[in-house]
Amino acid sequence: MHYRRFGKTNLQLSVFSLGMMRCLSSPGQAQATLQAAINRGINHIETARGYGRSEEYLGAALKANLGVSREKLYITTKLPPVCDRLVMSQWIHESLERLGVNYLDCLAIHGINTWEHLEWVLSDNGCMVAVQEAVASGLIHHVGFSSHGSLELILAAIESDLFDFVNLHYYLFFQRHAPAIALAAQKDLGIFIISPADKGGKLYTPSPTLAQLCEPYSPLEINYRFLLSDPRITTLSVGAAQPEELELPLQVKDRTFPLTSAENQVLQQLDEHLNQTLATDLCSQCYACLPCPESINIPEVLRLRNLAVAYDMTDYSKYRYGMFENAGHWFPGMKADRCNSCNDCLPRCPQSLDIPTLLYDTHQRLQGESRRRLWG
Incomplete structure (x- = not known):
């Protein structure tokens, strides 16, 4: 040790x-x-x-x-x-x-x-x-x-x-x-x-x-x-x-x-796969889209989508997504289906992502049983 x-x-x-x-x-x-x-x-x-x-x-x-x-x-x-x-x-x-x-x-x-x-x-x-x-x-x-x-x-x-x-x-x-x-x-x-x-x-x-x-x-x-x-x-x-x-x-x-050269190569491969798989739908996590009038934690929702789409980390993404609206200040934010397409976030996104469409897609992929913290 x-x-x-x-x-x-x-x-x-x-x-x-x-x-x-x-x-x-x-x-x-x-x-x-x-x-x-x-x-x-x-x-x-x-x-x-x-x-x-x-x-x-x-x-x-x-x-x-x-x-x-x-x-x-x-x-x-x-x-x-x-x-x-x-x-x-x-x-x-x-x-x-x-x-x-x-x-x-x-x-x-x-x-x-x-x-x-x-x-x-x-x-x-x-x-x-x-x-x-x-x-x-x-x-x-x-x-x-x-x-x-x-x-x-x-x-x-x-x-x-x-x-x-x-x-x-x-x-x-x-x-x-x-x-x-x-x-x-x-x-x-x-x-x-x-x-x-x-x-x-x-x-x-x-x-x-x-x-x-x-x-x-x-x-x-x-x-x-x-x-x-x-x-x-x-x-x-x-x-x-x-x-x-x-x-x-x-x-x-x-x-x-x-990190060794072999380990760095793995990290590079993960990054390349993320970029290639998500292409123009990749959220870069700049947080410029916030605040959301509906209190959706847009960057975290889209991070979970990034992981589910690129790496098939769907179980993890569902696990975390299910905590929205159920864990209070320990995991704040509303679920993506609260989006009313007000489009306030669109001009703030430096990547020009179609955020309402991506939020809807995320909810469809990850909605499931609601979850609470182990201790709440």
Whole structure:
């Protein structure tokens, strides 16, 4: 296992972190998965108040003899933003009690997804006051945040200079947050990439088309290598539900060197196939089409269409598309059938895409069962 400095925290974290969100069948399952992760060199464990009984199960597992001292195991939990510092203070103490620890190595504000959330963090009586009090008393060592919000919101949160690290969505098939990676690195923030296998494209069950385009690598492998080859990125989450699910990701745990010529050739082949397949219908993800009067997240809808058409990533695209209108601020935007052909977006598109037609086509391709977040 390779380890990297987690920005200004100066913690040396394993390049893979164990996310405990899915370790919920039983305390025994959580302990077995945690033990397997530790045995393979993982030293960073992440959970959250909102992940069911995850904190409780992790706390029970930590009481066992895991073969590693508490000082060498770094624990992060996440708490949502709130406008009342007293509520946040109560949540911090509850998390510490459930985890059975005297301090948290890292606390992340979980889901600064709207500008109002950021206002709560910045306000004189908001949640950050309680967090800073906990830092001063030694209950928390380092503070960061996660966000499912806009790039502009993420950049503003980083610019606040309140945080030591950031949890980001950033993958081979979603590079919108590249400026956030750059700014976080400039400010020496630790960078934690969340859900690269699942939200990165359900890459553990790739389509035959995508698998063939990535040969001789697997799509999951090439995505991990894309991320691990970037020295600015500290660690990637692995949301294993059982020990066996650690095997495939950790095959690349030592491959943190720059991309090889063969790997770059695969990336080039993916780009060429995308451009050739979509041709004049390819959305370049410039976001110039927004805002939409009907609150359709046009770029994300068309990104899902890009992936479904070019790489046959239809299962993933349906999975994500089904979350529109069902996940609130965690995945904002209306479905594409809300388009009324007002055509406000057309003059703003530098590619002159027929956006209403593409939105209709996307809905026809991807409409299916509505989905909610695992924890909502």
